[in-house]
Amino acid sequence: MIKAPDKPLTSLVNLEQPLSIEGYIEAGGYQGAEKALHHLSRAEVLTLVEDSTLKGRGGAGFPTGMKWKCVPMYEPGDVNAPECKYLVCNADEMEPGTFKDRVLLEGVPHQLIEAMIIAAYTIGAEKAYIFLRGEYHLAARRLQQAIDEAYRSNWLGENIQGTDIHLDLYLHSSAGRYICGEETALINALEGKRANPRAKPPFPQFSGLFGKPTVVNNVETLSNLPHILKHGADWFKGLSPDSDAGTKIYAACGRVKTPGTWELPMGATIREVLYDHGGGMLDGLKLKGLLPGGASTDFLLPEHLDTPMDFASIAKAGSRLGTGGLIVLDDHNCPVSMVLNLLQFFAQESCGWCTPCRDGTPWAVEVLSRIEQGQGSLDDLDTLAKLCDFMWLGKTHCALAPGAVEPLKSALKYFHDDFEQHIEQGCCPYQGGH
């Protein structure tokens, strides 16, 4: 019996040359899937995942067991049963400042395949897709190779490992839209339609890909499954001292000494991530603020450094855990320029479906550009505040525009002086300040 690892997700990661299926099995791989397929009923796996309190790692933190539980299950021969159910892995990692899934995709592809076998088995899906970010060419190659190996070793295909379980797994490289990270937009894209988010209800669990019951899970979320199966729910909960179970792959980028990703127990503090692992700020720079979980989260300040990075604590501090990838702003970089850059990204990536997002984000870009160029007025700050309200949750079709608002709104709160200086001085006070 191999000792239960404290960094289950990344312990087998090898970014130079990921393990082949033989190597992966030798290292204890496919034991979780083996256990699920041969020894546990679907309901037992579901209970196990529910007990583990695993939450989605894509950003929203929705309990995985609860998501799966909504999938309608049918007795064999039920006339109402759909001809097919689908599992989709959301590997469209396009959130700025986030690169945690890439480590898992490039470093240990078989872990994801094993996880998808478990998930597909649990929800009764016989077809699965990995929806991969278009730019992840290396991951695409490695995943495809792993999928081929898995087919050859009968971990995919018909009658997996002598059971009556079938699973076909397809790799789909995205044509590249941020909105495809939204699960229903992803489903539309996978169907060959415009990547617009769908109205909910119906939720994908009832009517997802091609109108069939579908579950969409994030790479990191899924990758926990083999280990939960192998070591149990209590072990998983014990990994973290925090209320959120398991480990999390945190990351830091910006002008820190050693940017990168680190698997830490859920609830590690921002300080731990940024200073113990990221090495702190580059010499001569001070921390001005940070986005704790990708571009679509609110700024936090140095005063929040000791906040544990779990869903509840970050929310309490006024932001969101998101993907757990820190984007760090230093005191030599202009916060207005940073927010402008982010808003340009969101305006570019708006799908164009609903008015607040489609016309609101470019409007914010227009105002921010003027302020950044020193041509803003104090009225513009009111306009920005109004736009933040205009694009807030409940008023838009999906979460893209509210996500775009988060850095803008918090910047207006925390860096108000910087905005005013731009307006008063008629130029960007940070220009040439590198």
Add this chain to the structure above:
Amino acid sequence: MADIDPKKSAEKNGRQVSENQLTVYIDDQPYQVDKNDNLLAGVLANQLNLPYFCWHPSMGSVGACRQCAVTQYQDENDSRGRIVMACMTPVSDGMRIGLQEQHASEFREQVIAAMMTNHPHDCPVCAEGGECHLQDMTVMTGHSARHYSGKKRTFTNQYLGELVGHEMNRCITCYRCVRFYKDYAGGKDFDVYGSKNQVYFGRQTDGVLESEFSGNLVEVCPTGVFTNKLFSAHFTRKWDLQSAPSVCSHCAVGCNTSIGERYGAVRRVVNRYNEQLNGYFLCDRGRFGIGFVNGEQRIRKVSGIRQQSAEKLTKLDVAKALVHFKGQKFIGIGSGRASLEANAYLKKLVGSDGFCAGLTGRQMALAAQHKLALHRYPAPGIPEIEQSDLVLVIGEDITQTSPRIALAVRQALRNAGLAKAATIGIASWHDSAVRTVGGKLFSPLFSLQGMPTKLDDVCQQKLLLSPRETEHTLEVLNQQLRLLLGITSEQGKASAKGDISADRKAFISELIPMLLRAKNPLIISGWSHESAAVFAAINELMEILHSDACMGHQAGVGQEEKQDEATADKQPRAKLVLLPPQSNTTGLLHLSDAQTLSLEQVLSRLTKEQQTGDIVDGVIILENELPALSEQQAALLREQAETLIVVDHSQTPFTEMADILMPAAPVSEGDGHFVNYQGLCQRYYQVHASVLPVLDSWRWLNLIESSIFNAGAYGGQKPQQFKEVHSLTELDLYLSEQGIEWPFDSKELHREKQIARQSHRASGRTAQMANISVHETKTTQSPSSEFGFSMEGLAADAAPDRPFSWAPGWNSNQSVNMLPGQGADTSPKLDFANPNVLLESWPLVTEVEDETALSSQDKHSLTFIDHRQWFQNEWQSSVNPEFRMLCPGNQLIVASDYAREQSWQPGDYVAFSFSLPGEEHARQGIARLLCHDELPAHLVAGNLLAPGRSSGEGVIRLSPAQASDITLYQQAEQERLAQAKADKTALLERLKRADQTIPIRMVAGGLEDV
């Protein structure tokens, strides 16, 4: 806060509180809303103002524009509430919402402000200005000042054909166009492209829109992106239009329209909402086909009548010209495009034995079967069609002959998806969710056609067959059904002979169980094949489906599934729609009786008169171009008729030959009723007074009666008291006094005031003739009409009387949502009693199957299937220059295999030759070849014939075309197109010139008023 008008609460507005209604508190006032509605529809139904863009009553909700935000409160103690989109919110009893709450109200204004960051400020030059939903909504939200200082995004527009204009910069991205064109109407060449704030609606490349519903883009677009090019070319603002309720004269569906005119020229046709028929949508033939009333081919002068004064024609002139014929015996030929009144009047004048419906013997046999069907199986309206859960289309490309029905069928096919969505609690109005759940799940459509159609993409099973094969397949279907249900064949009815092919067998065995299981099956056919045998087989199929045996079987099947339903379900389920070709063909069926003559009988009566002593002196042709007659037959008719009186609005071969030609009023200048395919008598009203001597044909007939048929001079019949009639109501009264079965309650309608033909003006009137005089010319006075040529007057209280759609604050066609609906006020429905007399006169003649003849044909002899596109399918509209420009020239569709065998490529030119029944010489010519993979090798579909001219069992021969012939043909085609273009320009110039010299008319109607 100007956008809310808390007018009436539920108690005050007197709405019926039924079990379908529940109470919603809007700003603390209780209102009744339909429990199946979404909140937005419920709010609008209470005539409360709530702005919206992407929602459409027929297309449902998608939640894109976010304009209809309201505040929803948990309970009466909740003062904060939360913003929800009304269109995406189901209603629940006791729910509390706020329209006036400030946060939601500000948000609605911001939505407009956001849209205005890109919408250009070009209202003054925009064709939509004055009837723009975006303008109305902007005013409603109170948005008045601009805060955005950036640049607006711009697009390149596309050429979408001669009918619809494109101005993408005005787009506010509500997605209604693509949802209509692609999702609702099944169009394939229009989509949405791009993303972010660069979303583009159009085609992949410039080109003519392919859908026969493209004109609805103009109405569904909330602003001026899509405009009616024909209207724009001779433009006037909505508030300068004089409108009248009308009925489309281009097919038998009878869609309700509103025709707008200014200064005696018709400017446009828009949809007139009728919840029991066409709803919100028209086809392009109905919308753009009206041009013929302004056309060059219109007849505007009498001939054969000597005028005393050069300026005007008097009654005396007419009487003098006609008096020679007093007491003569006439045959009258009616028409499917003339009003019911005119046809009935003509029949009264010439007597039953002298009346011809303008139909051939073949068509009369068809009509007899059709009348039987109308008598037995009342035809469903469009809303009922949309409820069908199985559709069987037989031998009629409804997408091209009666497009509005095809659009309804397309909606019916969605019922399977709607039912699936309902099982997980998704309401039918939630369009995007229903489409997500339904996916490509369609209710079954079975199709037996002679040619590929535009419904094939949603067809479960289809067969491409010749009319004869269709008939045979139906016979086998009937036979198998009878066997299955244990019905013995009556009177030893011959059982279907011979074997059928495997694909036909498969079709039938797939159809039968679904047909028996369906709750609302619908069968549709039409006159395209002119096959009485097919209609007879359909009647028999209906008889089987309505038999006790069938209902017993269905109840039995129902029992297995659900016991309680089986007992409730005793009504026959199957419905039948038979589509005749013209707007009033059904009216002709009503008038046809045992003595009604066929065209062949007319000709033989004319030629045999000497022998029998049954003298016929002349023929009156009422608004009929008689396309079914060959040139020889037409010449014969002329030759044999001593006197030929023609009443028509446009030139036909017979107007040239007529001894006396009387210019008739077309639909826009006259009054009358058309009887639609269901037998509904729908009234169309005069839109503008005709310029004399153009008169309603029934007015001409009144003059003819006074001179020729007056005072018992005719054929020894009982003398009748002749009466001069001055209005349609008087005529209806007169006709019913004459003992004619008349469907109308002919009481004079007396309103205190006339209904206004014009909307309230949104601005000053456009100074069209300011270079001549700043005074507007005096408008026509019409004291006897229900409608006044003025913006002053009553607003119509019911939809059938509504000249235009307008409500306070709602200048666009969306105002229809704020107006009361149809109510109980429906058009009278004709009763098709005694169908048997017609059947006895025109029994079904079983045509001898000539298999040997077919098999002995050489392989170049193919069966010709008549197939024209929508713009060529009706005679009146096909003269429009725009429709002629759409016309692709001669086209023949052959099987791809056959083409390969002949080494022909799609696009090649071939020479054709085929003979029509009654024509001595074969028709020959050049046609462009199209190929279709699924067409059987022995069929050719093509557009070589004029509407109304049947090919019979036409045999066509194809051969390679000579290069010189091709060149000649291409030149002729180019000339034809150039001519159409030149005609278009000339027409427009004439109309614009005419605007400068408008006759001041005082009183409409009558002869001596000029």
